[in-house]
Amino acid sequence: MNTTRLTMLALGLTLATAGIAQAHATFESDSAQSEKSFKAVLQVPHGCDGKATTEVQMKLPEGFVFAQPQPKPGWEIEIIKGDYQKTYDNHGKKVSSGPVEIRWKGGNLPDEYYDTFVVKGKISGFDKETVLAFPTVQLCGTEGKVLWDEVAAEGQSAHDLKSPAPTVTVTLAAAGDEHAGHLAAPGPVMLGDLEISGGATKAMLPGAKVGGGFLTIKNGGSADDRLVAVESQVAGRVEIHEMAMENDVMKMRKLDDGVVIPAGETVELKSGGLHLMFMQVSKPFAEGETVPVTLTFEKAGKVDATLAVGTAGGAAAATGGHSHH
């Protein structure tokens, strides 16, 4: 082989590596639900600067518990155990230690191939949406090494990182899964120290686009929280309103900062006072149905709740002020 060919070959390699250096090691699925099992499928898109991958080490974050790697032909698997920071419930058994790192060793994954490395575990112990990072090291023989260990700081985008750790976004279990039986009266829903109950709304007239909603929020904790946003799949948007006297006229006002739920107190969203306002309702609420809402609290996070649709008149003399809309 002459010098020119060697140079070209080297050049070609450099270009190829530069081109794919953008492909990070990531998970096939990047979202998971708390208190559910999660199959972390790590995708390794290339080797280290052209060298074949021979080992992959993945650290498991707190909250990804009872981990079990999937056997992988051609690779030896080492499970490193350690203490969890918290204690977890495994089918009634308290567990405070388990796998904290998985190492796939002695394999050979050429640079031009792609492969996956699988660990199943349970996502547990979260009270708010959380991004979990799994710092990973990719080794290529004794020389090559790629670290996938950068974790985005709060407010920073993972896209700004050069070698981001694979992450999964943990969301809280949707209470919505359970209330399929739509005639059941909505029971209280708990979210941390908050108890949400008494969800109600009224049947709307045909063609109506706006409806009010009511519920009671009890804060059993020692810190104030704040209802900051409400969403519903049945409305284009949901606002938080209050009724207030202004120059002897009862007016509705949108609360852009939401509603404070003081520690140890109960706040009622009810007729003639604070209420939810469903705007751009796609199909008028009908008596006997339920309306799903997702409430977002500043500290406690998100929770699903249900409003029962009552008669148009009755308790709904509530509507009173809503005719303004």
Ligand SMILES: [Cu+2]
């Ligand atoms: Cu209103």
